[in-house]
Structure formats: C-alpha cells, structure tokens
Amino acid sequence: MLRLLNLELQKLLLNxxxxxxxxxxxxxxxxxxxxxxxxxxxxxxxxxxxxxxxxFNFPIIWHLTTFFSSQFKFFFAIVVxxxxxxxxxxxxxxxxxxxxxxxxxxxxxxxxxxVFFSLVSxxxxxxxxxxxxxxxSSYNEFSIIIQQxxxxxxxxxxxxxxxxxxxxxxxxxxxxAFALAFLFILYILEWIIFGLITWQSDHQFAEKIQNFFPLKxxxxxxxxxxxxxxxxxxxxxxxxxxxxxxxxxxxxxxxxWTGLFVFLSYRLLKLRDL
Amino acid sequence: xxxxxxxxxxxxxxxxxxxxxxxxxxxxxxxxYGILGPNGxxxxxxxxxxxxxxxxxxxxxxxxxxxxxxxxxxxxVGAIIERPNFYPYMTAEQNLxxxxxxxxxxxxxxxxxxxxxxxxxxxxxxxxxxxxxxxxRLAIASALLNDPEILILDEPTNGLDxxxxxxxxxxxxxxxxxxxxxxxxxxxLDEVEKVCSHVVVLRKGVKLYSGRVDEMISSHGFFELKxxxxxxxxxxxxxxxxxxxxxxxDDLVTAxxxxxxPSDAFNKFLFDKGIILTHLVQRKESLEEQFLQLTxxxxx
Numbered sequence: 001m002l003r004l005l006n007l008e009l010q011k012l013l014l015n016x017x018x019x020x021x022x023x024x025x026x027x028x029x030x031x032x033x034x035x036x037x038x039x040x041x042x043x044x045x046x047x048x049x050x051x052x053x054x055x056f057n058f059p060i061i062w063h064l065t066t067f068f069s070s071q072f073k074f075f076f077a078i079v080v081x082x083x084x085x086x087x088x089x090x091x092x093x094x095x096x097x098x099x100x101x102x103x104x105x106x107x108x109x110x111x112x113x114x115v116f117f118s119l120v121s122x123x124x125x126x127x128x129x130x131x132x133x134x135x136x137s138s139y140n141e142f143s144i145i146i147q148q149x150x151x152x153x154x155x156x157x158x159x160x161x162x163x164x165x166x167x168x169x170x171x172x173x174x175x176x177a178f179a180l181a182f183l184f185i186l187y188i189l190e191w192i193i194f195g196l197i198t199w200q201s202d203h204q205f206a207e208k209i210q211n212f213f214p215l216k217x218x219x220x221x222x223x224x225x226x227x228x229x230x231x232x233x234x235x236x237x238x239x240x241x242x243x244x245x246x247x248x249x250x251x252x253x254x255x256x257w258t259g260l261f262v263f264l265s266y267r268l269l270k271l272r273d274l
Numbered sequence: 275x276x277x278x279x280x281x282x283x284x285x286x287x288x289x290x291x292x293x294x295x296x297x298x299x300x301x302x303x304x305x306x307y308g309i310l311g312p313n314g315x316x317x318x319x320x321x322x323x324x325x326x327x328x329x330x331x332x333x334x335x336x337x338x339x340x341x342x343x344x345x346x347x348x349x350x351v352g353a354i355i356e357r358p359n360f361y362p363y364m365t366a367e368q369n370l371x372x373x374x375x376x377x378x379x380x381x382x383x384x385x386x387x388x389x390x391x392x393x394x395x396x397x398x399x400x401x402x403x404x405x406x407x408x409x410x411r412l413a414i415a416s417a418l419l420n421d422p423e424i425l426i427l428d429e430p431t432n433g434l435d436x437x438x439x440x441x442x443x444x445x446x447x448x449x450x451x452x453x454x455x456x457x458x459x460x461x462x463l464d465e466v467e468k469v470c471s472h473v474v475v476l477r478k479g480v481k482l483y484s485g486r487v488d489e490m491i492s493s494h495g496f497f498e499l500k501x502x503x504x505x506x507x508x509x510x511x512x513x514x515x516x517x518x519x520x521x522x523x524d525d526l527v528t529a530x531x532x533x534x535x536p537s538d539a540f541n542k543f544l545f546d547k548g549i550i551l552t553h554l555v556q557r558k559e560s561l562e563e564q565f566l567q568l569t570x571x572x573x574x
C-alpha cells in the first residue's frame with residue numbers, strides 16, 4: 001500500500017502544476033480561515049472581528065470550517081482528473097502496466113492518494129479549528145470541544161467521495177477537461193431530474209430522491225452553516241430551524257457511491273484495450 | 275530448454291477484424307526471436323496481449339511455465355512498445371526511479387544502465403528535452419533495470435536517423451551477446467536477419483512460419499551465372515534436371531537447385547559440356563527474398 005502511494009506521490013509532487021493546485025486546495029483554506037480569525041481593521045472605519053460574532057465557538061466552529069474549506073475541493077478535483085488524463089496522454093498508463101503494475105494496483109494507487117490527501121486536509125482543518133476555537137471560544141470544556149466532531153468525519157468522507165467521482169470521470173473520458181465538463185453536466189442533470197420529479201409529484205418527495213444523487217448526497221453531508229449562525233443569534237425565530245446535523249445514513253450513501261465509483265473505474269480499465 | 279513464454283491458440287478480434295488468429299508459439303530461453311510481418315499483421319497486438327495491456331478474445335498464454343501471475347511475470351520482463359513513454363516533466367533519473375518502484379528493484383542499477391545506453395551525462399535533464407533517439411535509449415535503459423530474463427522490443431528503430439538506428443542495434447547486439455533472451459518485432463527484415471536466430475512470420479494475424487531463420491523455406495539455394503553463349507547455357511541447364519526453375523534477367527541467369535550441389539561440381543559439369551562461365555555465384559535467399567516468397571505463396 002505504501003509502495004503504491006509512494007509511486008503516485010512521486011508522479012504528483014514532481015509536477016509543478018499539480019503541486020500548485022494541491023497547495024491551493026489544501027493550504028489556502030487553512031490560511032484564509034486563519035486570516036479571517038484575526039482582527040481586521042477596515043481602513044480605520046471599523047474593526048471586523050468574526051470571533052466576536054461567536055462563530056468560532058465550539059462546537060459550531062467544526063461545522064463552519066469544514067463547510068468553508070470543502071468549497072476549495074474543486075482545485076484538487078482538477079489534480080485528480082489530470083492525474084488520469086496525463087497517464088493517458090503520455091501513454092504512461094500503458095508503460096506502467098508493461099513495467100509490471102497490475103490494473104488493480106493502478107486504480108488503488110490513485111485511490112490511496114485521494115484518501116491520503118483527504119486525510120491530510122482533514123487533519124489540517126482539525127488542527128486549525130482547534131487552535132482558533134481554543135483562542136476564541138467561550139466554552140473550553142473538553143466535553144463541549146469534542147461535540148459534533150463528526151463534522152470532520154463527514155468532511156473526510158465528502159472529499160473521498162467527490163474525488164472518487166472525479167477519478168471515475170477521468171477514467172471514463174480519459175481527458176481532464178472533458179471530465180470536468182462531465183462533473184458540470186452531472187450537476188445540471190441532478191437538478192433537471194429534481195425538477196422533473198417535483199413537476200410530476202411534489203417538492204418534498206423530489207428532495208428525498210435528490211438526496212440519493214451523488215453530488216447532492218455529498219453536499220448534504222455538511223449543510224450550509226449560515227442559517228445555523230442566524231439561528232443562534234435569533235433563537236426566537238422558529239422558521240429558521242433546520243436539520244444541520246451529520247447523519248449516518250448520509251455518510252452511508254456517499255460511501256456507497258465511493259465504492260461504486262472506484263469499482264467502476266477498475267472495471268473500465270480492466271475491459272479497455274490500451 | 276526452459277520455456278519463457280508459451281502462447282496457445284491466441285485470438286484477438288476488434289469488432290469484425292481479426293487482428294490475431296489462432297496463434298501459437300513458444301519462446302525458449304537464450305534465443306533471439308524475431309516477429310516478422312508487414313504493418314498491421316498483428317505483431318503489436320500479440321505483444322500487447324502478453325504484456326497485459328490488450329485483452330485477448332480467446333486462447334491463452336503463460337509466462338515462465340505459468341508459475342506466476344502475468345503482472346508479477348512482467349517484473350522479470352523488459353519491454354519497449356512502439357514509442358518511449360515517460361513522464362515529460364521528470365528527469366531521466368526520476369523516471370527510472372519510478373520504474374524501479376514499480377518493478378520493486380534497487381535504485382542502484384540506474385547509473386549502470388544509463389551508462390550502457392550512454393545517457394549518464396544527461397541524467398538530470400528533463401525527459402521532454404530529449405531527442406527521439408535519446409528517448410528510445412532511455413526506454414532501453416528502463417527495460418534493462420531489472421536485468422530481465424527476456425527483453426521485448428517492438429520496432430525499436432522506428433523513426434530514428436541512421437546514427438540512432440546504429441546505436442540501438444549495437445546495444446541490442448551487446449545485450450544478446452550476454453545471453454539475454456530477446457523478442458524483436460519488426461517489419462525491417464535486415465534488422466531481424468542481423469540479430470535473430472529464430473523467427474515467427476505473421477500475416478493478417480495468421481502464423482505462416484516459426485522456427486530457425488536459416489530453415490525458413492526448404493530451399494537449397496541458387497546459382498547466378500553469366501556466360502558468353504547464353505542460349506547454350508539455358509538449354510543445358512534445362513536438360514540437366516538439376517534445377518526447379520531458371521530465370522533470365524538480361525545477361526544474368528539464375529538457376530534454383532533441386533538438391534544440394536557444391537559450386538565446384540557444378541562448374542566442372544558445365545565445363546564438361548563445353549560451357550565456360552564468366553560469372554558464378556552460389557547463394558541462399560536473403561531473409562527478404564524468403565519472406566516475400568513466403569507471404570506471396572500463401573496469398574489467396
């Protein structure tokens with residue numbers, strides 16, 4: 001397993017473009033969160049300090065940071081599709097197999113890399129959230145800190161799921177740009193089907209179905225936190241109440257999709273003549 | 275002798291097209307094999323199948339008497355397919371390190387193999403800055419990294435300039451001299467003739483011949499003759515019943531032998547008949563002539 005990971009890391013880290021994109025997708029959110037936690041003086045007119053809004057309180061900080069940094073996953077998605085696209089365009093996939101890598105090992109080396117970077121990203125986010133939280137949070141009891149850390153697990157699963165989808169599209173169309181276009185098409189398709197079901201039956205039923213679609217299922221894992229922040233500010237407004245928690249069935253759906261995408265990528269490669 | 279690769283009734287169909295048709299042959303240790311065939315005769319497809327990149331339609335093959343799985347067997351094989359494929363943004367050394375990781379061999383071999391192909395000085399240059407000849411030589415170094423039991427080369431001199439072709443051939447000869455089994459696919463006949471001891475001839479995916487190069491067709495060679503009295507020569511030859519056919523091209527007469535005959539005996543025979551030759555050459559068909567004869571005979 002280490003051998004396969006090592007192999008793929010060499011391919012990625014010696015490539016300048018992927019190095020930059022990896023930096024952008026994992027280190028940038030880290031810094032943005034860090035900066036936003038600082039006191040910012042806007043041209044001397046007023047001081048903006050997000051910490052005073054209470055958004056860096058435990059446990060809400062877990063929700064906020066994971067939601068925010070998962071928006072940067074698109075950059076690493078480019079790396080994932082291009083690491084497949086490049087293997088095809090350089091014909092190095094063929095050469096790897098000739099050199100004695102099995103098709104299964106090839107897919108696994110890509111998948112391990114995805115898991116590795118998702119893990120690194122999760123650990124980074126956990127650390128930065130913990131630090132900022134400890135600095136700002138009004139509650140510092142251990143039992144409160146570890147509340148809702150399942151957002152971190154959700155974040156990890158969300159990343160692995162999304163990148164596995166990219167891996168599958170990369171294998172399917174062999175070209176990075178087309179694979180990204182497919183992602184966009186899938187996004188539109190999910191909404192069209194959602195619209196059709198709403199038209200035929202009702203909105204609630206359509207939403208239930210939509211929660212099983214891959215992109216929506218991944219998005220649903222970590223719901224948007226803004227409403228929750230508003231909720232905590234205006235507890236008397238009951239129309240703001242919504243279900244923001246991470247549910248195990250949501251994780252299960254995404255894990256199911258992840259397994260399917262990795263398996264389909266392998267089947268595709270297995271059946272293909274190179 | 276130990277067999278390295280055995281192919282049994284291998285067939286590959288691309289839709290309606292049958293690229294490889296019921297092909298069987300065995301590669302024994304220590305020989306240099308050539309796979310000959312015109313473009314599109316199924317050479318590369320056959321190699322692709324045994325190298326795990328093309329899926330077979332039917333039949334089977336096994337490496338090293340079936341003692342290991344194909345992808346493990348490939349770690350003991352060195353192969354170059356058509357064009358050198360490496361990561362353009364990595365240097366030669368980095369590319370070879372990657373191959374070491376895949377094959378699970380020690381990285382200490384890298385310098386030694388780069389030296390064999392004469393690229394040691396350029397080991398820190400990026401692959402994309404290499405010329406085609408250098409790329410091909412790097413591919414050979416990469417194929418040699420694991421000290422393979424068999425080296426598979428698919429058109430290794432394709433697209434190279436004469437100097438590059440010469441360099442590659444010298445390297446192949448060196449490797450063959452060390453006793454490594456080599457399988458060389460090519461449509462260049464003199465290339466195969468120069469290095470191979472055994473040959474498999476393919477046409478449209480069908481095997482026409484496999485065996486030693488010098489036994490390719492049952493021919494006893496031919497004489498090329500010139501003489502001042504050509505008419506007498508031809509009638510004498512026709513009446514002698516020693517030859518299968520006699521061809522005339524301007525003043526050169528070519529006579530194909532029915533049975534082996536040394537040139538001195540033949541010369542004496544003609545001299546006794548009162549014919550004095552001005553030109554006498556005894557030859558065997560070159561591989562090219564044999565190949566064309568073989569592929570021509572089996573047309574239709």
